[in-house]
Amino acid sequence: MATSALHSVVLLGAGRVAQHLGPALVAAGCSVRHVWSRTAASAAALARQLPGATAGTDLTQLPPADLYLLLVPDAAVPVVLAAARFPAGAVVAHTAGALPLAAVAAVPQVRAGVLYPLQTFSPGRTINWHAVPLCLEAADAATYGQLRELARRLSADVRPVDTAQRLRLHVAAVFACNFINHLLGIGHALATEAGLPFELLHPLVMETVSKALAAPPFTVQTGPALRHDAPTLARHQEALAAHPGWQHLYNELTRSIQHIASGPLPNNEAGAQL
Amino acid sequence: MATSALHSVVLLGAGRVAQHLGPALVAAGCSVRHVWSRTAASAAALARQLPGATAGTDLTQLPPADLYLLLVPDAAVPVVLAAARFPAGAVVAHTAGALPLAAVAAVPQVRAGVLYPLQTFSPGRTINWHAVPLCLEAADAATYGQLRELARRLSADVRPVDTAQRLRLHVAAVFACNFINHLLGIGHALATEAGLPFELLHPLVMETVSKALAAPPFTVQTGPALRHDAPTLARHQEALAAHPGWQHLYNELTRSIQHIASGPLPNNEAGAQL
Numbered sequence: 001m002a003t004s005a006l007h008s009v010v011l012l013g014a015g016r017v018a019q020h021l022g023p024a025l026v027a028a029g030c031s032v033r034h035v036w037s038r039t040a041a042s043a044a045a046l047a048r049q050l051p052g053a054t055a056g057t058d059l060t061q062l063p064p065a066d067l068y069l070l071l072v073p074d075a076a077v078p079v080v081l082a083a084a085r086f087p088a089g090a091v092v093a094h095t096a097g098a099l100p101l102a103a104v105a106a107v108p109q110v111r112a113g114v115l116y117p118l119q120t121f122s123p124g125r126t127i128n129w130h131a132v133p134l135c136l137e138a139a140d141a142a143t144y145g146q147l148r149e150l151a152r153r154l155s156a157d158v159r160p161v162d163t164a165q166r167l168r169l170h171v172a173a174v175f176a177c178n179f180i181n182h183l184l185g186i187g188h189a190l191a192t193e194a195g196l197p198f199e200l201l202h203p204l205v206m207e208t209v210s211k212a213l214a215a216p217p218f219t220v221q222t223g224p225a226l227r228h229d230a231p232t233l234a235r236h237q238e239a240l241a242a243h244p245g246w247q248h249l250y251n252e253l254t255r256s257i258q259h260i261a262s263g264p265l266p267n268n269e270a271g272a273q274l
Numbered sequence: 275m276a277t278s279a280l281h282s283v284v285l286l287g288a289g290r291v292a293q294h295l296g297p298a299l300v301a302a303g304c305s306v307r308h309v310w311s312r313t314a315a316s317a318a319a320l321a322r323q324l325p326g327a328t329a330g331t332d333l334t335q336l337p338p339a340d341l342y343l344l345l346v347p348d349a350a351v352p353v354v355l356a357a358a359r360f361p362a363g364a365v366v367a368h369t370a371g372a373l374p375l376a377a378v379a380a381v382p383q384v385r386a387g388v389l390y391p392l393q394t395f396s397p398g399r400t401i402n403w404h405a406v407p408l409c410l411e412a413a414d415a416a417t418y419g420q421l422r423e424l425a426r427r428l429s430a431d432v433r434p435v436d437t438a439q440r441l442r443l444h445v446a447a448v449f450a451c452n453f454i455n456h457l458l459g460i461g462h463a464l465a466t467e468a469g470l471p472f473e474l475l476h477p478l479v480m481e482t483v484s485k486a487l488a489a490p491p492f493t494v495q496t497g498p499a500l501r502h503d504a505p506t507l508a509r510h511q512e513a514l515a516a517h518p519g520w521q522h523l524y525n526e527l528t529r530s531i532q533h534i535a536s537g538p539l540p541n542n543e544a545g546a547q548l
Contacts (some may be wrong), residue, residue, distance in 0.1 A: 005386055067491055074506050098498075098506045119478055120496055122485060131477045137504045143467055161470065168468035169475075171510045171524075176461035176475050177482040178497030179527045180454050184536065185491035187450035191400070194442035196435065201443075201450050208451040209395060209458070209483050215474055218458035222394055223452030224372075232348050232372045236445045250445075252451045252526050257518055260459065 006066040006091060006150045010034045012059075012080055014042040017095060019074065022050050024129045028153035032227030034063050054073040059084040069115065069152070070094040070104070086110050091143055097170030100163040101137050113138040113147045116166055117155075120177050129154050135161035135169065162194055188244055218260055224259055225254040276486040280340040280365060280424045284308045286333075287345030289317040290395040296324050296344065297395055298403045302427035314462055341424070342366040343389065344378070351377055358382050365417055371444030374410050374437040387412040389422045391429075394451050394491060403428050409435035409443065454502050460520055492534055499528040500535055 009030050014037035022032055032050040037043035040057050047055035054063065059080060062068070064087050070077055074262050076094050081104065086092055093113035094104050104112035114137040119127060134151040136158060140145035144160070151158040184205065188198045213219050224232040233254065234251060240247040283304050285292050288311035296306055306324040310319035314331050321329035325397045328337065333354060334340060336342070338361050348370050355378065360366055367387035368378050378386035388411040408425040410432060412418035418434070425432040458479065466547055477541060485494050498506040507528065514521040 010306070020309065049484060073410045074503060092288075095314045098536070106305035107410070118474060120481055120485070121468060122496065125481070125485060126396055128477075128479070133477065135474075148475060157474075159474075165468040165470060167509060167513045168464050169470055170506075171513045172291055172461040172468075172475060172501075173478055174497055174510065174524070176479050177456045178495065178499060178531065179457050180479070180482055181486050181491050182531050182534070183449045183453050184486040186492050187446040188444050190446035190449070194439040196439060196443055196485075198490075200392060200407045200409075200431075201435075201446060203402075203407065204447055204451050205397070205454070205483060205487065207394055208454055209479060210453050211394070211399060212458040213472075213479065216472075217455050217462050218395055221452070221455055221459065222396065223448055225346070225448075225452060234447065235372045235441060239441045245533055246449075248493070249526055249530050250448070252523055255342075256523055257452070257456050259519055260456070268485045 006032050008065040010065040012036045013047040018071040020121045032051045033065050068092045111143040133157040225257040279396050282339040283341045284339040286310045288294050288320040292345040294395045344367045385417040407431040499531040
């Protein structure tokens with residue numbers, strides 16, 4: 001049997017991901033029927049932006065729809081699933097990097113899927129959905145096909161990613177997003193403490209990232225850690241004396257860089273200031 | 275007395291920074307007279323790219339010039355300065371983030387300065403010098419004025435940065451460049467191990483950086499560490515079991531994020547997947 005398109009959608013959750021995904025689904029031609037949230041005001045605020053959507057806080061009174069999308073924190077997923085009543089045969093998909101497909105597959109009489117958008121969503125930021133990788137998984141081929149058809153209306157980068165891959169990808173994303181943001185925060189704080197604007201570091205950050213995305217990053221590593229430049233490392237320790245936590249982090253990151261450089265992974269010749 | 279422009283330059287060093295700076299100085303209207311390097315072949319290779327420049331390995335036979343620029347690793351600076359013969363009154367400047375002005379000021383009969391380009395220099399990369407912050411320091415106002423005039427021909431971002439500021443800025447740059455590259459390397463390795471292309475993470479990295487440069491990074495932190503999302507943190511630990519070093523780093527970075535979030539620094543409401 002040919003699978004039909006997923007047209008009508010219910011959003012379970014009204015947080016940052018829902019606030020970004022809801023309007024994108026409408027723009028992709030879907031009809032968002034309903035927004036559920038624990039918090040009535042949040043559900044209503046998001047529903048107001050989605051033509052024809054109702055809002056509510058009762059998981060036992062969800063309107064019929066082709067697709068129910070879970071957009072709540074990971075820990076809330078089992079709670080929401082246990083409380084919700086879904087029409088038999090509906091597609092129910094979560095959007096979490098670190099949760100297995102099995103988190104949804106246990107719900108009786110629904111067709112389970114995962115639609116994981118690999119991006120960070122913040123208020124006030126505009127996301128180009130066309131470029132957001134959408135990582136899909138489903139309990140059966142027909143559901144996968146339906147999710148893929150929907151995903152392709154949102155993004156040019158749609159691909160199958162199974163539960164084990166998705167977990168690793170999520171860890172990789174924590175390093176490449178959350179941890180990088182934290183290091184930039186430390187850079188910001190140190191520059192500010194020196195009475196210098198953070199903007200001074202912008203060209204360096206842009207060149208660093210642009211270089212690391214153009215070649216395997218370990219092969220373009222530079223800096224005092226890689227060079228085992230002991231006098232510079234000692235001066236940096238001194239400069240971080242007021243921040244023992246960051247001093248410790250500096251040492252751990254230095255050790256990790258030196259460990260990689262000593263191993264079998266490809267590396268570049270030592271060199272280059274910074 | 276009006277100070278004269280620094281026109282003729284001798285490069286002491288032929289490594290990555292010299293390879294980027296030499297052609298930029300020529301483009302800015304300077305005459306690079308000579309390239310010195312410990313290695314004859316390196317000096318010759320760089321000199322060949324600089325019209326009229328000679329090459330050599332003898333620090334006691336440097337030709338006359340207005341400016342002598344030290345472009346060697348930090349540890350080599352005192353060695354080169356001790357061996358070199360400079361004409362009395364010449365400007366001698368180092369280009370290192372972690373070295374004090376005093377490293378040059380001890381040389382008798384020269385005018386000491388620092389010209390620190392805040393950028394990472396790698397082979398095969400084209401640097402837009404106009405955007406590279408040039409951080410200047412000098413032992414006297416006349417020398418500072420001459421260095422500033424030269425620097426303004428290279429870049430639109432020229433500013434005074436003293437020894438103490440420069441050291442902190444250099445540490446900030448290690449966090450914002452070397453350490454970020456290392457985290458991207460870990461992200462690359464984890465994605466590759468999952469059988470997924472690193473390109474999948476590119477939109478996330480670009481959005482992360484673009485967001486962190488638009489607002490103080492600590493105020494836009496997201497992720498499981500900030501949310502104290504214990505189940506996700508536990509799943510990530512498991513996923514990193516094959517890499518105890520990265521598992522350790524993950525925990526240290528998580529702790530550091532949580533420490534900042536618990537402190538008096540500005541922070542955002544917890545939330546947002548990833």
